[in-house]
Amino acid sequence: MFPVFLLYYSLLAGTIGALYKKKRRKSYKIVGFKHGVEVLRIGNILESYGITIKKQLPLVDACLCEVEPSVAKLQQLSEDPMIEYIEDDYIATIQALPYTVAAIPKGQEIPWGVKKVAAQPVWKTCRGEGIRVGVVDTGIDLDHPDLKENIKEAYGVLDCKNIIDDNGHGTHVAGTIAALDNDIGVVGVAPKVEIYSVKAFDKHGRGTVSSIVEALNWCLEKKVHVINMSFGIRHNSFTLRRAVQALLRNNIVLVAAAGNVGRENSVLYPAKYPEVIAVAACNQNDRPASFSSSGPEVDITAPGVDILSTHKNGTYKLMSGTSMATPHVAGAAALLLSLTNMNADDVKSILKNAAKDLGLPKEKQGAGLLNVLNAVSNIKKLGRGDCEQI
Numbered sequence: 001m002f003p004v005f006l007l008y009y010s011l012l013a014g015t016i017g018a019l020y021k022k023k024r025r026k027s028y029k030i031v032g033f034k035h036g037v038e039v040l041r042i043g044n045i046l047e048s049y050g051i052t053i054k055k056q057l058p059l060v061d062a063c064l065c066e067v068e069p070s071v072a073k074l075q076q077l078s079e080d081p082m083i084e085y086i087e088d089d090y091i092a093t094i095q096a097l098p099y100t101v102a103a104i105p106k107g108q109e110i111p112w113g114v115k116k117v118a119a120q121p122v123w124k125t126c127r128g129e130g131i132r133v134g135v136v137d138t139g140i141d142l143d144h145p146d147l148k149e150n151i152k153e154a155y156g157v158l159d160c161k162n163i164i165d166d167n168g169h170g171t172h173v174a175g176t177i178a179a180l181d182n183d184i185g186v187v188g189v190a191p192k193v194e195i196y197s198v199k200a201f202d203k204h205g206r207g208t209v210s211s212i213v214e215a216l217n218w219c220l221e222k223k224v225h226v227i228n229m230s231f232g233i234r235h236n237s238f239t240l241r242r243a244v245q246a247l248l249r250n251n252i253v254l255v256a257a258a259g260n261v262g263r264e265n266s267v268l269y270p271a272k273y274p275e276v277i278a279v280a281a282c283n284q285n286d287r288p289a290s291f292s293s294s295g296p297e298v299d300i301t302a303p304g305v306d307i308l309s310t311h312k313n314g315t316y317k318l319m320s321g322t323s324m325a326t327p328h329v330a331g332a333a334a335l336l337l338s339l340t341n342m343n344a345d346d347v348k349s350i351l352k353n354a355a356k357d358l359g360l361p362k363e364k365q366g367a368g369l370l371n372v373l374n375a376v377s378n379i380k381k382l383g384r385g386d387c388e389q390i
């Protein structure tokens, strides 16, 4: 028989444990300062409210803070003249459909998406040489034989600074941008571009705004020219907006997935921000993918259904999502930049002007389907770059 005093004891211990746990439970908030406020002063202010700084986010004049849920002083803090905003550390998710199909290419295949965007005809002139592309994602398989030579540096912002792609998504995205032109696997849109991998998403494809901002800051330090963001958030984050504005001021081309919500007016952030090129997805028949988010913020369409690319552990897989459409555009931007110097706004307008109208509403296709050959030819018409051979 179970002794009664032990039953009482275990119930009491459970109750105390639950209370203790409740008291100890912390939450995280991002506190954004007004421009020009010194971080030291902010540290002192936050301390006076009993708030601990977990991480500085210098790119956006903000910090990630650990707060007790019971701290009613947050409201008081938000009224401090040095504070611009306080918001949750929202969760972003990668924009790929959950199913994947394993594939073994015979020799080297050019994926249908790379053919569809007419990247191949420009390779005799430019392949992305000297252009640095940041991939903020789940990491990249650094030993993948079809990517290895193009990965210049890798970094991680999650716990333990892990840089390994334990999901496969980041490796797939990187392959569409930059898989090598050799005799195996696939080829990316810009097969000689330099990839800077930063892991900000876990094996489930989830990442916080604070991790993303830290990753973007690393990309800025590495002086990348283009950043691929195959992820999205439903919430408008002041922090993420500040980050993309800071990057655009540094003339970095920002490309993001429109999202896989599949409804009208459902473009996710950061694609929804005007500083970013928002990419919708289409299938092989130039039809919009059923999952692709639409809305007035869509800039351009690219292939995003059954896309063959590199995957973790040296493999290849078919994946679908606006996550897969986005790297076609990032690769195209890199090709343009490898031909001639231009600012990020020029890249966006040249890509949009060169897009092929699919006869769909603007909310679904943006300017139309990405066309690299047209974009490069348009630079030639502008008398810029060394494109005479095209």
Ligand code: CA
Pocket (backbone or CB within 6 Å): 108, 146, 179, 180, 181, 182, 183, 184, 185, 186, 187
């Ligand atoms: Ca290859």
